[in-house]
Amino acid sequence: MNGMTGIVIFLLTTLSGGATGMYFSGRLSERCRVINSYITLVQSMNCYIGFSGYKLAEIFRAEQKSSGCYISDKLVELSENGGDISGEWDICVSKSGYLKENDRQILSELGRTIGKSNTDGETAVLALAGQRLSFQLKTAEEERKRKGRLYTTLGIMLGAAVGIMLI
Template identity: 30%
Template sequence: MKLLGIVLVIFSTSSLGYLFALKYKMRRWILKSMISSLNLFKIEITYSKAPLGEILMAISRSSDKSIKFVFSKTGMILSQNEGYTAGEAWEIALKEWDNGYLKKEDVEILRSFGYGLGNSDVYNQEKNFDLAIELLKRQLSNAEEESKKNEKLYKNIGVLAGLAIIILFL
């Protein structure tokens, strides 16, 4: 019975450590996916003559599931012709996107990107995309540094906390 308790304590605390570490991994993944999708979005805006709503829906189909909602929701809002601008639709989608992995700064970059969405000619749109992508790449670099530091730390703390609890009860 004691052995079963020991295994459960170690498993539980280790799992908690891995869950905390997952937050860093997911942030990196979402930032990489968003950069990739924004690059695709930039290409579509530059070379396609399709309406913005259709472009966004096409990008959502090829995007990772972690960021798909933002593009599909924005595309749906624009396709419904309710009078929203692209920036307003993007803002609504960001507010409804339930994402606990990104930092406030990451979301602010995406929000500021939305302000310039669809408000100017193709050349200025490209500049808006380039700025957002560059800022997200910096955030990705920061996320990778944080991840190197903290992922291993949380995993080890989980295991060590389990061992400490077991020692206390023995």
């Protein structure tokens, strides 16, 4: 193998390792973005219910296009008809990105309880979910800071090591 081919192989493996590391680092950032979107949705829902007395279907319809969360037409339809939204809510949450099991559990609990109480009960449930999601966001941001750069660096180093072995 000549020197130029070796350099190209080294550079390509290093770059592909770095790209892989950046992908995993990006997943951490995406988790933060999705959690933040749900916090914003919960806060909006709390305002709609607490101050305007909106019904769940009206809130979902209003937030469907502007929210960073996935809200399906079926979820809106179920809430309009007074049906149980928990199953469809879980499907929507599962389509929302790179959430961890704890994040999904908080959102799943919210989906099972929202729309089943009076205004005070609804605002209390939403406030609690917002607090729990804020804690998850703080944890996710700490993990992103701690591991994000590590993933990229490890990817580059492993790619370089493979490149050296191939030369």
